[in-house]
Amino acid sequence: MSWRFLLFISTFFAIYGGANALIFRWLRPVLPAAGPWRLGLMLWFGLMVLSPVISRNLESWGWLRPAAVFDVVGYYWMGLVFVGIFLLGLAKLAGWLLPIGPKTAVWLGLLATAAAFAYGYYEAANPGLSFVTVEAKLPPGVKRIRIAQIADQHLGYTINSDRLANVCRLVASQKPDIVVSTGDLLENTMADPAAVLEPLRRLDPPLGKWAVLGNHEFYMDLNAALEYHRMAGFELLRGQGRALPGALSLAGVDDRPQSDGPAERAMLQALPQDMPVVFLKHRPDVTDESRGRFDLMLCGHTHGGQMFPFGLIVRRVFPMLEGLHQLPGGEKVFVSRGSGLWGPPLRILAPPEVVIIDLVPAGAK
Incomplete structure (x- = not known):
């Protein structure tokens, strides 16, 4: 500890x-x-x-x-x-x-x-849809790649399968090409994980379901967390990259208090650069070593503060509290408020969201 x-x-x-x-x-x-x-x-x-x-x-x-x-x-x-x-x-x-x-x-x-x-x-209890359009260097002939992002669901005793089913209905309604979870999907060990995770398991986007681990997966039984992701149909990216031919490159890292910049650089450098590079990372923390090596980073962790006025405090720690941010080098970072919640079953002026990101060719916005 x-x-x-x-x-x-x-x-x-x-x-x-x-x-x-x-x-x-x-x-x-x-x-x-x-x-x-x-x-x-x-x-x-x-x-x-x-x-x-x-x-x-x-x-x-x-x-x-x-x-x-x-x-x-x-x-x-x-x-x-x-x-x-x-x-x-x-x-x-x-x-x-x-x-x-x-x-x-x-x-x-x-x-x-x-x-x-x-x-x-x-x-x-009532998550909504948030839509973001990002211009990217898509492969020839590809007009749009739609990503559905969930984050900070914190499945466990407080957030149950009914709330997850609502989130998954929103995801399915948008017919995404790929679904990503940017950490803290889980909070507790479950008595019947298969039943709780069934709505996630049923999602079947053509480019798959991908996830990274957040800090709360490490607070619980890590082996259980890994198994639950497998049961839900997610492929975990733990310091790894994957090229999805004709679409995009994905990379993801485990959450850790201090980012490993050199490891991120090596991981991102190994990916094809003729497609958009989407980097999944739980905390909105951009290392110097990763700059210029991804097009879009998708994050969570902040919950948008979850309850006013706590967002004012969280913003002091994570200046990119929520929404889309563009870095000086042109890279973009999107920080989700999260589709679930942690702790008190409340959100005040920081509503939960399922994020739909459309990657489109330059000039198509």
Whole structure:
């Protein structure tokens, strides 16, 4: 376990635990007086803070049903906390500035939190289609190559087969030539992976289905993640390139905290350059060694911030937060907001998307 991961986990639980403690403090005007009820609520808050760790440990021991309970309940609670910390905070401020009293302020904050949660749940459950057209050096006679990109689906306890089926219906409706998954397809070990992955397995584009591993595939059982990709019909690109004759060249790498620029350069240099080179990479991180050696990089990881205002923070780490970006050398990078979600089953002002990229000859846009 790297020091960066330990630092991230420590920081996360310090912030998340602090947010829970602050919300509990703000709720005191409407909570029962000291006694069993208040003690029970304190224990509940503490249990919810620890629920991600409890769920992961239960999963590692093979107790999938209890793990699923802690995972789902814990992430729903996390969503309430993330929304509530802002809206209850605003309500608390209103209680100081306006003559409405502390109890009224808290109830208004709770009402606003419930409304925002409902909106975020609806937005997360209804992915849409995003269309992008990119000019590329297509082989002679090829007028268009259509790529369908899914990203950050995070299949597991929170994101189930029904939501995946909805995503796959959107993909199939656009009749893509090729389907790609740019990492974090998976989140948890599954009791019945074949049933969950069936909608993906049924997709049969003429140029195949290709994928790269994201960071969350490495957080779960990696062998299970590899098998699940195989069951879904994906061919994984793990530091490899593939030429698809008469169409395009594909390359992909595993996610890692620090990109291996020299390895990327060697991989990309080995591909035919008379066709578009499409580079699948989970994080939107362009190395100096890869510049000038691909036409289009497809990424995910950022979720577009997933919930406002977290996108403002994520953009500080990943300036290419979402959408299409052109580099100084002419290479293009598209960063998907993701077709699923991680953690809380919410998206606020960062709707999920299935991305349809049309590669067309120069001047055909």
